[in-house]
Amino acid sequence: MEQNDLEELDFLIVGQGLAGTMMAHFLLQENKRIKILDLPMRGRTSTIAAGVINPVTGRRIAKSWHFEVLYAFAKKTYQELENILGITLWNDRNILRALHNTFEENEWYRRGAFPEYEAYFEDSADLENISSKIKPAHAWGEMRHCAQVALPELVRSYRRWLQRQGLLLEEKFDYQAIVFQDGRVQYKQFSALKIIFCEGARAIANPYFNFLPFVPTKGELLILKIPGADFEKIVKHHLFIVPVEQWNGATIPHLFWAGSTSRFEYADELPSEEQKRNLLDKLEKTLSVPFEVFEHLAGIRPTVFDKRPFSGVHPSHGQLAIFNGLGTKGASLAPFFAKQMADFLLGNGELDKEVDIKRFLKNDG
Ligand SMILES: Cc1cc2nc3c(=O)[nH]c(=O)nc-3n(C[C@H](O)[C@H](O)[C@H](O)COP(=O)(O)OP(=O)(O)OC[C@H]3O[C@@H](n4cnc5c(N)ncnc54)[C@H](O)[C@@H]3O)c2cc1C
Structure with missing residues (x-):
């Protein structure tokens, strides 16, 4: 494809479960040019999850990691999305x-x-x-x-919203079609600054990020x-x-x-x-x-070895990023860490060391 025929994007997002939905929301808030590519595949979870947000879990009744901060940010974000979509998402229960x-x-x-x-x-x-x-x-x-978030309704309703804006393509991402070019990345008709992978448990088939310790x-x-x-x-x-x-x-x-x-x-x-x-x-x-x-x-x-999200960029292909690893607690983790990832990608902030995928690389300083 000729360079002139390419559609220029800031970000191409792969996957529109909860992770991809949140990434899209925060990047659109910053007026970024995005497209999302998603094919509803077997095993996807956001469309079947209960969306329970639980402050204390397990037999030991231990408080969830960073609960106060995650809860407050999640409530604010789901309420923003309620206003955009005109549906109820957040239920105090x-x-x-x-x-x-x-x-x-x-x-x-x-x-x-x-x-x-x-x-x-x-x-x-x-x-x-x-x-x-x-x-x-x-x-x-x-x-x-505690709360219950209507995650299936969020993902379905946001999908229709994206489709109305012409921002969603319903197709399977082909990893072989990635072309790295002058600091950008080309994928079929698109040229983007970055591709952000939000494929849930399907990420184990992603040849660029399958080094991460997913334990689905x-x-x-x-x-x-x-x-x-x-x-x-x-x-x-x-x-x-x-x-x-x-x-x-x-x-x-x-x-x-x-x-x-x-x-x-x-x-x-x-x-x-x-x-x-x-x-x-x-x-x-x-x-x-x-x-x-x-x-x-x-x-x-998309459960992972150390129960912390996977955020960050590929160690040798800076044009490829990932936001995944939401495990059993996507409803509370996704809003805060998607916002943090969006800020990081836009040069406005850092990633927590605990979620940065650098934690799995040797010599990460
Ligand atoms: C039974 C069950 C109950 C749960 N209950 C809760 C709960 O109460 N509270 C809670 O916080 N969490 C819960 N979870 C966890 C929650 O579902 C996840 O944390 C979260 O939904 C993961 O979102 P995701 O976007 O990463 O993945 P997914 O929702 O799986 O989304 C990934 C998307 O990417 C698409 N995709 C993947 N690869 C490609 C490709 N190559 N090309 C195109 N598209 C692709 C998939 O088809 C899918 O649409 C539950 C999970 C399960 C299974």
Whole structure:
């Protein structure tokens, strides 16, 4: 293709899950010329995630990394996107957490006594409206300052918005078509300053960034109808039960997201009968009312070795960048670290050492 026929861009983004959506949002805020190339592929996760933002996680009930900063920035960003798209994304929801034994109960009270945890622990769990639908537990705790973000709706709605602006191309990226040229990068009809890869777990097929220690995990979930259930809190018992107001653009009453499984080893990206059984067994132990399975879905999380995002540029091809590694916490990590990455690419800031992919390079100084 002749140089004159090329469309000049600042950035070409590959992948429009949560990572690509956030990169596009912050670069467009700076009036950058962008295009996004995305082919919805099997295993993508943003369109199936619950979008729970949880201040404390795990058996040890430990506070999530940088939670205060990430939470405040996430709330502001999703609200900006709500204004652009005209839809509701952010839902403040408390999490009711079942404590299964004395160890968990003690851990709950022990943590709650630390000043930095105080803001997140209700004095007692309020099970009104829920206890008749859920099986009893040893004890319950309730967390506040949690949220649920409608990630599937965000990605779908932002896609349509991009399409209306003529900014999205629905095609598979071909790594062989990259041409490096005078400090820029050419890809088919485009000439860009940089290509930013946001391919989720598919990044393991990217020949430029497959040196990064991705450890993808497969997750499966069920979308349920629980007739008569109208609770707004998130329940974490043998699995998460999360109210979802909308699914695939439709408002459906009594709809809940139930999941999820986590497997390092898997044959493919498809929902499996084995894991459906596993989810149904957990639901039997969690729900005391009948339910109907509406959908069974699976995706591959872009989980990584050290549980920190992957941000940065390729060590020898400065025209190639990556924003990935959102793992199990994309809803809270993506807004803050996409903004940081956008500022870095525009020369307006630095990357945190903990997220910079330089951490995996020898002699990174
Ligand atoms: C069951 C489950 C539950 C989850 N629940 C939560 C939760 O409650 N809270 C939370 O914070 N996180 C949750 N997550 C994690 C969350 O989904 C991820 O952190 C986040 O969505 C990852 O976004 P991404 O954009 O990196 O990847 P993806 O959403 O997978 O997006 C990547 C996109 O790139 C496209 N693509 C890839 N390669 C190419 C190519 N070569 N050419 C063109 N297009 C390409 C893909 O088709 C896809 O559209 C959950 C994940 C799973 C699986």
